[in-house]
Amino acid sequence: MIQALIFDMDGTLFQTDKILELSLDDTFEHLRSLHQWDTVTPIDTYRKIMGVPLPQVWETLLPNHSNEVREQTNAYFLERLIGNIKSGKGALYPNVKEVLRHLKENHCSIYIASNGLTEYLKAIVSYYNLDKWVTETFSIQQIESLNKSDLVKSIIKKYNITKAAVVGDRLSDIKAAKDNGFVSIGCNFDFAREDELAQADMVIDDLMELKEILPKLR
Structure with a gap:
């Protein structure tokens, strides 16, 4: 049984897709404002690796960035995900x-x-x-x-x-x-x-x- x-x-x-792109855009716009990113949000790349632990996500999305930047980005992304959940966007x-x-x-x-x-x-x-x-x-x-x-x-x-x-x-x-x-x-x-x-x-x-x-x- x-x-x-x-x-x-x-x-x-x-x-997750209902808040994923929105939260990623928020996050990469934040990185652009810090002059740490200068191109489009890599939503397609993220979709391909969806489901892996977040540390692996940022290693993939930010391969040329330091671990410190990845950790800061992860924290910001989590903040935006939670904010979008609580505002009913998911x-x-x-x-x-x-x-x-x-x-x-x-x-x-x-x-x-x-x-x-x-x-x-x-x-x-x-x-x-x-x-x-x-x-x-x-x-x-x-x-x-x-x-x-x-x-x-x-x-x-x-x-x-x-x-x-x-x-x-x-x-x-x-x-x-x-x-x-x-x-x-x-x-x-x-x-x-x-x-x-x-x-x-x-x-x-x-x-x-x-x-x-x-x-x-x-």
């Missing part, structure tokens, strides 16, 4: 609350395991009241290795989970499931890639499909 579902956040529960994917409510009513524990930073995740959970259904939200910041498989392992250990599924849109989610002996459910949403989803045990196009899948897993 499946005891729990462990969800990714960005590109799975939260439509959105959950369709049916998120209905599905989470259904899972909770059917005695399935719900967790979030995300490569997002702690304060960013708190802003989303708080704004959309997700803690009504989610037992706990885990950030990659809590794991020294910055590896999602290790993050999921920490959830297993804390809550003594033996049967679960990991739901997410990227390869790190699929690997996190497989590395821990769980079912992997790939989400064919905005940032998903066909070659990565091909490695999942099953693929969904809408979170509502989880209502039909759960009884089969049990």
Whole structure:
């Protein structure tokens, strides 16, 4: 019997693209004002690496900048993301609350395991009241290795989970499931890639499909 579902956040529960470009533009405009950037915002590059931990993001987007500048940029970007969330410019994917409510009513524990930073995740959970259904939200910041498989392992250990599924849109989610002996459910949403989803045990196009899948897993 499946005891729990462990969800990714960005590109799975939260439509990150609604605030991503806006927040990146804010951030790179800030860098331009400091004369640390002189060209367009690299939104396409970011989309290709969406889902990796933020330190890796800034190594990719700012390859010729110092670690100090990357850290300052990361802090500013996080500030803008949170500001845009709190001002209602983001959105959950369709049916998120209905599905989470259904899972909770059917005695399935719900967790979030995300490569997002702690304060960013708190802003989303708080704004959309997700803690009504989610037992706990885990950030990659809590794991020294910055590896999602290790993050999921920490959830297993804390809550003594033996049967679960990991739901997410990227390869790190699929690997996190497989590395821990769980079912992997790939989400064919905005940032998903066909070659990565091909490695999942099953693929969904809408979170509502989880209502039909759960009884089969049990």
